[in-house]
Amino acid sequence: MARIGVFVCHCGTNIAGVVDVTRVAKYAGSLPGVKVAVDYKFMCSDPGQNTIIDAIKKYGLDRLVVSACSPRMHEATFRRTAERAGINPYMVEMANIREHVAWVHSDDKELATQKAMKLMEMAVAKVRRSEALSKMFAPIEKRALVIGGGIAGIQAALDIAGAGYKVLLVEKEPSIGGRMAQLDKTFPTLDCSACILTPKMVAAAQDPNITLLTYAEVTEVCGFVGQFEVKIKKKAKSVNSKCIGCGVCTTKCPSKKALSEFDEKLAPRKAIYTPFPQAVPNVPVIDRTACTFFLTGKCKICEKVCPTGAIDYTQQDEFIKEKFGAVVVATGFDIYDHSNYGEYGYGEIKDVITGLQFERLISSTGPTAGHVTRPSDHREVKNVVFIQCVGSRDEAKKRPYCSRVCCMYTAKQAMLLKDHYPETQAYVFYIDIRSAGKNYEEFVQRAQNEYGVLYLRGRVSKIYERANKLLVKGADTLSGAQVEIEADLVVLANGFEPKKGAKEFAQLFHMSSDQYGFYNELHPKLAPVETAISGVFVAGCCQSPKDIPDTVAMASATAAKVCALFAKEKLEVEPLIAGVNQLTCSGCETCYNVCPYSAIEMKDKEVKRGEVRHVAEVLESVCKGCGACVGACYSKAVDLKGFTDRQVLDQVETATAPITDN
Amino acid sequence: MDNKVPQLNIVGFLCNWCSYAGADMTGLGRNTYPSNIKVIRIPCTGRMDPMMIIEAFHNGADGVLVSGCHPGDCHYTEGNYYWRRRYPHLKSLLEHFGIDKRRFHASWVSASEGKKFAEVVKKVTAEVKDWRDNG
Ligand SMILES: Cc1cc2nc3c(=O)[nH]c(=O)nc-3n(C[C@H](O)[C@H](O)[C@H](O)COP(=O)(O)OP(=O)(O)OC[C@H]3O[C@@H](n4cnc5c(N)ncnc54)[C@H](O)[C@@H]3O)c2cc1C
Ligand code: SF4
Numbered sequence: 001m002a003r004i005g006v007f008v009c010h011c012g013t014n015i016a017g018v019v020d021v022t023r024v025a026k027y028a029g030s031l032p033g034v035k036v037a038v039d040y041k042f043m044c045s046d047p048g049q050n051t052i053i054d055a056i057k058k059y060g061l062d063r064l065v066v067s068a069c070s071p072r073m074h075e076a077t078f079r080r081t082a083e084r085a086g087i088n089p090y091m092v093e094m095a096n097i098r099e100h101v102a103w104v105h106s107d108d109k110e111l112a113t114q115k116a117m118k119l120m121e122m123a124v125a126k127v128r129r130s131e132a133l134s135k136m137f138a139p140i141e142k143r144a145l146v147i148g149g150g151i152a153g154i155q156a157a158l159d160i161a162g163a164g165y166k167v168l169l170v171e172k173e174p175s176i177g178g179r180m181a182q183l184d185k186t187f188p189t190l191d192c193s194a195c196i197l198t199p200k201m202v203a204a205a206q207d208p209n210i211t212l213l214t215y216a217e218v219t220e221v222c223g224f225v226g227q228f229e230v231k232i233k234k235k236a237k238s239v240n241s242k243c244i245g246c247g248v249c250t251t252k253c254p255s256k257k258a259l260s261e262f263d264e265k266l267a268p269r270k271a272i273y274t275p276f277p278q279a280v281p282n283v284p285v286i287d288r289t290a291c292t293f294f295l296t297g298k299c300k301i302c303e304k305v306c307p308t309g310a311i312d313y314t315q316q317d318e319f320i321k322e323k324f325g326a327v328v329v330a331t332g333f334d335i336y337d338h339s340n341y342g343e344y345g346y347g348e349i350k351d352v353i354t355g356l357q358f359e360r361l362i363s364s365t366g367p368t369a370g371h372v373t374r375p376s377d378h379r380e381v382k383n384v385v386f387i388q389c390v391g392s393r394d395e396a397k398k399r400p401y402c403s404r405v406c407c408m409y410t411a412k413q414a415m416l417l418k419d420h421y422p423e424t425q426a427y428v429f430y431i432d433i434r435s436a437g438k439n440y441e442e443f444v445q446r447a448q449n450e451y452g453v454l455y456l457r458g459r460v461s462k463i464y465e466r467a468n469k470l471l472v473k474g475a476d477t478l479s480g481a482q483v484e485i486e487a488d489l490v491v492l493a494n495g496f497e498p499k500k501g502a503k504e505f506a507q508l509f510h511m512s513s514d515q516y517g518f519y520n521e522l523h524p525k526l527a528p529v530e531t532a533i534s535g536v537f538v539a540g541c542c543q544s545p546k547d548i549p550d551t552v553a554m555a556s557a558t559a560a561k562v563c564a565l566f567a568k569e570k571l572e573v574e575p576l577i578a579g580v581n582q583l584t585c586s587g588c589e590t591c592y593n594v595c596p597y598s599a600i601e602m603k604d605k606e607v608k609r610g611e612v613r614h615v616a617e618v619l620e621s622v623c624k625g626c627g628a629c630v631g632a633c634y635s636k637a638v639d640l641k642g643f644t645d646r647q648v649l650d651q652v653e654t655a656t657a658p659i660t661d662n
Numbered sequence: 663m664d665n666k667v668p669q670l671n672i673v674g675f676l677c678n679w680c681s682y683a684g685a686d687m688t689g690l691g692r693n694t695y696p697s698n699i700k701v702i703r704i705p706c707t708g709r710m711d712p713m714m715i716i717e718a719f720h721n722g723a724d725g726v727l728v729s730g731c732h733p734g735d736c737h738y739t740e741g742n743y744y745w746r747r748r749y750p751h752l753k754s755l756l757e758h759f760g761i762d763k764r765r766f767h768a769s770w771v772s773a774s775e776g777k778k779f780a781e782v783v784k785k786v787t788a789e790v791k792d793w794r795d796n797g
């Protein structure tokens with residue numbers, strides 16, 4: 001006969017403020033098999049856990065129900081508690097009376113209490129049928145895959161490699177570096193972006209533990225923590241390993257069809273190109289959609305001029321399949337496309353540019369060699385208007401979130417403009433200035449006080465083109481005045497967006513995203529770099545908009561998580577897997593066909609003395625416990641540990657029965 | 663809809679990875695919904711054995727909801743496809759046996775869709791109530 005203990009948590013007032021916890025405990029005490037039922041302020045605290053351990057010893061309990069928060073939060077905690085008191089950890093069930101009761105039924109305490117009693121009773125019904133399970137272990141492939149070679153991916157790769165583990169860094173562009181490589185100087189110190197980034201790019205390329213794979217993309221993922229099997233497409237570069245990076249091909253290439261992605265389409269680029277001079281690796285690729293030879297069958301100039309014979313027009317996309325124990329996703333962001341802002345000219349006014357374009361214009365390695373001129377007529381500028389929150393904090397554009405970085409980068413850009421051209425005047429239209437961060441507020445103050453940047457609180461209602469100028473009309477809500485500024489250039493602080501294709505990418509890993517497409521962390525506070533997929537971590541702007549310091553911190557955090565995983569001998573895995581009753585198995589192979597992991601083997605086996613039959617068998621180390629086979633088996637011969645038919649049916653029965661408390 | 667619907671019993675089967683987590687998110691966001699639903703956590707909708715649903719109705723449940731990851735997002739890649747195929751068959755079978763279609767529902771709720779879960783439960787509860795009150 002089961003000896004069950006029920007422990008009801010108040011969670012401070014989180015639960016007890018809505019649910020009558022004493023009544024829940026009292027009801028528990030009346031249920032068959034329950035030897036003790038108590039309530040306590042915080043069950044997960046040390047004294048709370050000790051209450052459980054003492055009760056286990058005092059009442060000789062062999063199984064527990066904890067009525068508290070979500071099992072996704074604390075099931076592991078209470079399993080360990082049970083283990084410490086000498087009970088098998090799988091003899092523990094939780095009733096979720098916080099997330100599923102107190103927090104969602106606060107409008108009726110009586111109904112909430114009744115439901116809490118019911119959920120607890122269902123957990124008691126389930127735990128009665130629980131069986132002791134022994135721990136299982138799986139091997140770990142101690143090699144990490146980092147996807148995305150922006151500053152996040154580079155930092156994560158360097159840290160993991162620094163701890164002595166192998167890393168494959170996959171980047172879809174021809175070079176690593178990401179957005180940071182496009183920036184001129186960085187707030188709040190105004191140090192040059194390339195100067196601090198390039199050494200890291202080079203370090204990543206030279207680290208013996210890091211393998212770089214650029215111009216490559218992940219196309220398929222299977223497996224799980226410790227054992228991910230990943231298929232990667234190496235796009236044909238049309239340039240082989242003989243390339244020494246001399247760049248002659250790029251200089252001589254006659255094609256001017258394509259626009260430079262790196263320069264935000266402000267300048268053309270060749271068909272054979274490296275995105276920027278400091279590219280790592282310094283190996284060009286041929287963009288076949290722009291290459292004269294691929295388009296017309298004639299040219300081959302690059303082949304002629306290449307001193308090492310590195311050009312290979314016959315190269316094909318290549319697929320490789322490799323194993324990794326953990327994955328860091330660092331795929332970064334795109335900026336909001338302002339072509340649906342009518343007031344800013346629908347993206348059709350040439351001299352209304354994005355913040356990222358401004359970075360390229362003012363960068364000495366940019367298309368104008370650092371001269372800020374108008375894209376339309378290349379004239380120098382005098383008055384520049386910056387507009388913040390374009391595609392951020394705008395409900396109408398379905399972008400209600402703050403992109404966090406734009407207030408700062410606008411202040412930076414206005415200062416850089418003044419540094420380069422002291423005679424210019426910068427105006428900034430803003431909603432609020434958000435400058436939380438070390439030395440950030442001081443930075444914005446400097447822009448206003450030392451650099452004389454004029455901040456106008458309000459929105460711009462329209463930009464007109466008039467006589468070679470841009471007429472910017474808006475409101476200054478502080479003075480209440482309508483303002484009209486004659487500008488030469490307008491720079492928009494476009495907000496951050498998930499990378500194009502982020503959704504399809506998430507599906508490869510079955511990661512979840514928020515309503516905008518940024519990847520979800522496992523817990524907003526306590527697990528900010530983990531995802532719901534064990535062994536997959538997120539770093540940088542693919543999770544939410546952030547600046548470089550936060551991106552780097554997050555990347556290092558993922559590395560710490562990966563290293564902690566790799567430091568283990570082997571991985572403890574849940575023994576909640578399927579098992580076949582071969583006496584009732586009819587050998588129909590249904591389970592064999594539905595199992596997503598090929599964890600079922602069909603065997604001819606002597607099931608009873610003298611009776612050899614074709615039956616299914618579960619490969620324990622491969623089964624992930626999804627239960628697809630259990631749901632599909634016609635003979636009811638497969639069952640799932642921890643979620644057995646008997647357990648679920650007892651929960652169903654209890655759920656539908658009336659409460660018998662009085 | 664009013665969250666107080668007395669004497670109506672709905673059993674919810676939620677997959678651990680998406681919908682159960684989504685229901686947790688509903689709580690985190692303090693969105694409310696009628697308390698009639700009692701949730702049973704299952705690893706995946708692919709584990710849903712029709713027997714469990716039949717058993718629920720047999721035991722007197724007024725309604726049943728099964729909710730899992732969006733198609734394409736199943737933690738175990740394929741589980742919810744199996745369920746998606748099974749659901750309409752089971753629904754028509756149950757109708758055949760006299761279980762009104764307003765009583766049996768399936769939905770896709772992801773781990774981040776806390777608000778959506780509350781909406782789903784409200785809608786399901788309203789339909790079951792409609793069946794009970796209006797036949
Ligand atoms: C105009 C502007 C100015 C800024 N100024 C500053 C500043 O002064 N100071 C500051 O701290 N921050 C600044 N930022 C913010 C800074 O750019 C980001 O914090 C930083 O770039 C984030 O790095 P990341 O690695 O997360 O993303 P990214 O830089 O976007 O890198 C992601 C990388 O992943 C690659 N990738 C994407 N998808 C895949 C895939 N499926 N497979 C393989 N590879 C993939 C991309 O090609 C890219 O190389 C600015 C941002 C903008 C827009
Ligand atoms: S073949 Fe011609 S167009 Fe193509 S990359 Fe070489 S030089 Fe350029």
Ligand code: SF4
Nearest residue numbers: 595623624626627629
């Ligand atoms: S539970 Fe069944 S279907 Fe799922 S992985 Fe295990 S054997 Fe395969």
Ligand code: FES
Nearest residue numbers: 677706730731736
């Ligand atoms: S895990 Fe959610 S439906 Fe399969």
